[in-house]
Amino acid sequence: MAARSADQNPEASVREVRPSNRPVRGPRVVDTVLDATLALVAERSYSFSIEDVARLARVHKTTVYRRFATKAALVGAAIERMALTQIPVPESADPLADLVALAEAVARVLSGPDGARTMRAVLVAASEDSDVLATARRLLTGRFDTAAQILSRAIASGQVRAGVDPVLFWAGIVNPLQVRALLGHPVSEATARELVALSLDGAHRATSIDPTDSWPTA
Amino acid sequence: MAARSADQNPEASVREVRPSNRPVRGPRVVDTVLDATLALVAERSYSFSIEDVARLARVHKTTVYRRFATKAALVGAAIERMALTQIPVPESADPLADLVALAEAVARVLSGPDGARTMRAVLVAASEDSDVLATARRLLTGRFDTAAQILSRAIASGQVRAGVDPVLFWAGIVNPLQVRALLGHPVSEATARELVALSLDGAHRATSIDPTDSWPTA
DNA sequence: GTGCTATCGCAACTCTAGTTGCGTCACGGA
DNA sequence: TCCGTGACGCAACTAGAGTTGCGATAGCAC
Numbered sequence: 001m002a003a004r005s006a007d008q009n010p011e012a013s014v015r016e017v018r019p020s021n022r023p024v025r026g027p028r029v030v031d032t033v034l035d036a037t038l039a040l041v042a043e044r045s046y047s048f049s050i051e052d053v054a055r056l057a058r059v060h061k062t063t064v065y066r067r068f069a070t071k072a073a074l075v076g077a078a079i080e081r082m083a084l085t086q087i088p089v090p091e092s093a094d095p096l097a098d099l100v101a102l103a104e105a106v107a108r109v110l111s112g113p114d115g116a117r118t119m120r121a122v123l124v125a126a127s128e129d130s131d132v133l134a135t136a137r138r139l140l141t142g143r144f145d146t147a148a149q150i151l152s153r154a155i156a157s158g159q160v161r162a163g164v165d166p167v168l169f170w171a172g173i174v175n176p177l178q179v180r181a182l183l184g185h186p187v188s189e190a191t192a193r194e195l196v197a198l199s200l201d202g203a204h205r206a207t208s209i210d211p212t213d214s215w216p217t218a
Numbered sequence: 219m220a221a222r223s224a225d226q227n228p229e230a231s232v233r234e235v236r237p238s239n240r241p242v243r244g245p246r247v248v249d250t251v252l253d254a255t256l257a258l259v260a261e262r263s264y265s266f267s268i269e270d271v272a273r274l275a276r277v278h279k280t281t282v283y284r285r286f287a288t289k290a291a292l293v294g295a296a297i298e299r300m301a302l303t304q305i306p307v308p309e310s311a312d313p314l315a316d317l318v319a320l321a322e323a324v325a326r327v328l329s330g331p332d333g334a335r336t337m338r339a340v341l342v343a344a345s346e347d348s349d350v351l352a353t354a355r356r357l358l359t360g361r362f363d364t365a366a367q368i369l370s371r372a373i374a375s376g377q378v379r380a381g382v383d384p385v386l387f388w389a390g391i392v393n394p395l396q397v398r399a400l401l402g403h404p405v406s407e408a409t410a411r412e413l414v415a416l417s418l419d420g421a422h423r424a425t426s427i428d429p430t431d432s433w434p435t436a
Numbered sequence: 437g438t439g440c441t442a443t444c445g446c447a448a449c450t451c452t453a454g455t456t457g458c459g460t461c462a463c464g465g466a
Numbered sequence: 467t468c469c470g471t472g473a474c475g476c477a478a479c480t481a482g483a484g485t486t487g488c489g490a491t492a493g494c495a496c
Contacts, residue, residue, distance in 0.1 A: 277444080
């Protein structure tokens with residue numbers, strides 16, 4: 001039990017397991033617990049126990065229980081922190097290309113089994129705890145201002161007609177990606193591109209722009 | 219002990235939907251249990267126990283456990299049956315009006331707290347049981363062939379350009395409604411109408427049709 | 437009506453999630 | 467360096483979900 005002067009800053013090496021078997025106190029333990037929670041959420045969605053989290057974080061389960069009243073609150077806090085990691089805002093000369101880039105970025109996050117499982121866990125936790133529901137709203141409707149911002153640039157440049165509701169417009173692109181992920185369907189960047197194209201062109205027959213090349217296809 | 223010939227179950231003396239206090243056997247008990255499950259799902263999402271279901275169905279919890287291995291399987295079976303109740307297929311002279319009617323019908327199902335809670339419960343069960351996930355897929359992607367059918371009529375009548383992917387098109391309308399319900403946002407028929415309008419018109423500036431009256435509003 | 441059988445009710449059990457009280461030690465201030 | 471405080475580990479506890487064996491009976495064939 002010596003080694004008090006040795007590794008003062010073990011969190012600098014963020015490995016999957018805690019480097020030392022020495023007990024940790026204070027706020028750092030919260031980070032460790034949330035890391036473990038996120039790892040389990042990605043791997044097992046909501047099918048894990050708080051004791052699993054404690055084991056992975058190398059703390060005792062009572063420590064977790066004392067910090068977080070319920071499993072839903074724990075998962076809520078974990079995804080709350082995840083929501084802070086921002087997707088870089090694309091800002092090129094072409095707003096439409098930025099829109100595609102943003103949709104592709106969302107698709108990348110959602111693609112893969114981890115994204116789908118995390119997605120489902122968030123909604124499970126949200127159905128148990130209304131506070132987590134609010135967090136889920138922030139997480140799932142995030143990037144909305146980013147999209148609205150890009151859209152207003154597109155309107156200013158004359159590529160998009162004024163009066164388009166940015167909320168509904170972006171929902172028509174992102175929500176299909178999210179639902180596909182939830183249901184275990186493959187989510188690809190190509191799908192994201194197609195959704196943006198369809199949302200821009202519309203389904204109506206008569207458009208003065210040729211739908212096939214009215215926006216940058218990859 | 220005795221009481222073999224008398225009332226076994228005094229609490230069941232309350233006249234109820236169930237005709238008698240005599241135990242029910244066979245397939246009928248499954249219906250009763252699934253009815254109780256659906257009622258609880260609508261009211262409490264996934265926050266109920268199997269014993270709650272048994273109490274409401276007036277059967278013993280072992281009966282439920284013997285029929286359904288897990289709570290997820292129980293909920294899966296309940297929504298499976300719900301998925302069979304078809305929304306009437308709108309089929310008027312105007313395919314676009316039919317599309318609006320279908321979207322409004324979906325919005326009606328999703329609006330209200332019951333729809334949202336049921337929605338969330340389905341996803342919770344789906345995250346625990348991959349069989350239920352398949353059922354959830356059928357439930358959430360239902361009416362897809364209906365929409366595709368209407369869309370092909372719209373293409374045939376020249377109101378919608380050919381080459382529109384019916385899956386993505388319908389997803390752009392329904393999935394926003396579903397996600398809004400999931401997150402507890404209000405889901406109205408007006409929202410459904412706006413989504414259809416946006417999906418048809420697109421966001422592009424240049425259309426030869428005036429977007430404001432290119433389809434039946436209100 | 438009579439007898440067979442599958443299904444249900446019941447009670448007692450196991451197992452695991454979640455709780456509590458207490459001893460111990462990490463952490464920061466003097 | 468030492469000391470006080472509060473956070474953590476630990477074990478024992480409680481509660482409720484899920485399981486099992488058996489007796490009882492509804493449903494059905496004859």
